[in-house]
Amino acid sequence: THACARPTSIPTYPRSPRLSIHSSPALFPARQSVDPIMAESQSSSAPRAAKEKKPKGLGRVISKVMVALKRGESSKPQSSKTPPATTREPPAPSKPKPLSKAAEARARYEGLEGVTKVIRSQLLQERAKKLAERYGLEISTSDLIKTSADDTVLRMDKPIRIRVRRTCHRCDTTLSASKECPNCQHLRCTKCARYPPKRTEAEKLASRERRAAIAQAIKDNPPIIADYSYTDTHLVLKRPSKTGGQDLYHKKPRQRVRRTCHVCQTVFVTGSNKCEGCAHVRCTDCPRDPPKKNKYPFGYPGDAFAPGSLPRYECERCETLLPLGAEIGLACRKCGHEMSEKAPRALPRKVEPEPDPEILKIIQARLDSLKVA
Numbered sequence: 001t002h003a004c005a006r007p008t009s010i011p012t013y014p015r016s017p018r019l020s021i022h023s024s025p026a027l028f029p030a031r032q033s034v035d036p037i038m039a040e041s042q043s044s045s046a047p048r049a050a051k052e053k054k055p056k057g058l059g060r061v062i063s064k065v066m067v068a069l070k071r072g073e074s075s076k077p078q079s080s081k082t083p084p085a086t087t088r089e090p091p092a093p094s095k096p097k098p099l100s101k102a103a104e105a106r107a108r109y110e111g112l113e114g115v116t117k118v119i120r121s122q123l124l125q126e127r128a129k130k131l132a133e134r135y136g137l138e139i140s141t142s143d144l145i146k147t148s149a150d151d152t153v154l155r156m157d158k159p160i161r162i163r164v165r166r167t168c169h170r171c172d173t174t175l176s177a178s179k180e181c182p183n184c185q186h187l188r189c190t191k192c193a194r195y196p197p198k199r200t201e202a203e204k205l206a207s208r209e210r211r212a213a214i215a216q217a218i219k220d221n222p223p224i225i226a227d228y229s230y231t232d233t234h235l236v237l238k239r240p241s242k243t244g245g246q247d248l249y250h251k252k253p254r255q256r257v258r259r260t261c262h263v264c265q266t267v268f269v270t271g272s273n274k275c276e277g278c279a280h281v282r283c284t285d286c287p288r289d290p291p292k293k294n295k296y297p298f299g300y301p302g303d304a305f306a307p308g309s310l311p312r313y314e315c316e317r318c319e320t321l322l323p324l325g326a327e328i329g330l331a332c333r334k335c336g337h338e339m340s341e342k343a344p345r346a347l348p349r350k351v352e353p354e355p356d357p358e359i360l361k362i363i364q365a366r367l368d369s370l371k372v373a
Contacts, residue, residue, distance in 0.1 A: 106154065109154055110154065112156075114156050114157060115154050115155070115156050116154070116155055116156075116157070117152040117153070117154060117155075118152060118153055118154075118155050119149070119151070119152055120147045120151040120152060120153050121144070121147045121149075121151070123153060124144045124145060124147070125141070125144065128143075128144060136218065136222050136223040136225060137225070138225065162196070164194060164195070164196070165194075165195045166188060166192050166193065166194050166195070167192060167193045167195070168181040168183070168184065168186055168188075168192055169189070169191040169192050169193065170184055170186050171183045171184050171186075175188055175192065220239075220240065236249065236250075237249070237250035238250065255290070257288065257289070257290070258288075258289045259282060259286055259287070259288055259289075260286060260287050260289065261275040261277065261278065261280050261282070261286055262283075262285045262286045262287065263275070263278050263280045264277040264278045264280070266278070268282060268286075273302060281304050282302070282303055282304065283299075283303055283304045283305065283306040283309075284298065284299035284300070284303045284304070284305060284306045284309050284348060285306040285308070285309070286303070288300060294353065295350050295351065296348065296349075296350060296351070297351055298310070298312050298346070298348060298351075299347075299348025300348055301347075301348055301349060301350070302348070303348045305345075310324060310325075311345050312324060312345065312346045313326055313339065313343045313344065313345055313346060314343065314344060314345075314346040315332040315334070315335065315337055315339075315343070316337060316340070316342060316343055316344070317332070317335050317337045318332065318334050318335045318337075320332055320333070320334045320335070321346055321351060322339060322343070322346075326339055327339070328340060328341060
């Protein structure tokens with residue numbers, strides 16, 4: 001084995017002779033006059049041909065030499081010539097933008113007498129309020145158009161005018177503003193009909209009273225509007241009092257229950273189980289007004305047992321109410337557990353009435369008759 005390998009010799013190739021445009025007339029023929037149209041077509045088709053077919057071998061070397069010569073010729077005049085100093089002209093003053101037609105009209109009317117500026121949002125709120133009063137609507141501020149605080153409109157106060165039309169009494173032609181009929185050239189006289197006809201003071205007063213009555217009727221009985229929103233809002237129904245006092249609010253009917261002490265016949269205070277007259281604790285013998293013995297047969301919830309009340313017991317397991325006078329050993333009708341001495345006494349509570357067995361038999365007979373074989 002050799003300690004180090006001898007470096008291999010790099011092959012050398014003979015250099016190609018330096019080419020020039022004048023040395024090889026065969027490769028670079030003299031320029032000829034070419035038709036400009038043909039030259040343009042050839043120049044446009046040259047890149048396509050270069051893309052389609054690239055030179056190989058000696059032609060590739062020649063093309064690179066040509067590119068190098070062209071770059072050298074183009075760089076010489078640029079390096080010798082220095083660019084002339086350019087002087088910057090001062091920027092022309094910017095002309096103000098022409099105003100739009102709306103802005104011009106606004107500027108023209110702002111200086112007139114009697115023209116005032118009104119905030120657009122305030123104007124929209126007034127319109128919404130008038131619509132709500134007239135048609136019984138509920139318009140919130142979120143439903144209005146969003147405007148900025150500086151957005152204003154121009155308003156001019158003018159007296160209310162009515163459009164009056166007059167008709168010629170000769171040819172029934174509408175008269176113009178010149179008070180002369182355009183058809184028969186008749187001058188307007190007292191016989192020419194007027195629309196709307198002129199009202200007397202009594203008619204004007206009656207019209208005002210009629211409009212005031214309609215507005216008051218709408219205010220007293222506003223129309224009911226359906227609410228289609230999904231939000232759970234508490235609706236309060238009220239109407240003004242006929243005597244002019246506090247407004248009347250609609251509330252759900254509630255039953256007023258009174259308990260009376262059976263010892264001293266004193267009405268118990270609401271929320272208290274102790275009589276204020278004799279300090280007696282409310283028991284099952286204290287009457288209730290109105291009574292509900294069908295739902296509470298052996299006392300009302302929260303009552304103490306009276307000394308002479310009959311005891312009712314319940315099942316130890318399922319707390320089912322046992323019948324009155326039940327004895328030890330009686331089986332529960334629900335779970336079958338027998339009654340023992342440990343059975344607790346049932347507290348006063350609401351009892352669901354048991355169904356009548358005769359009615360159950362009638363219902364069962366009807367169900368059997370409906371069965372299909």
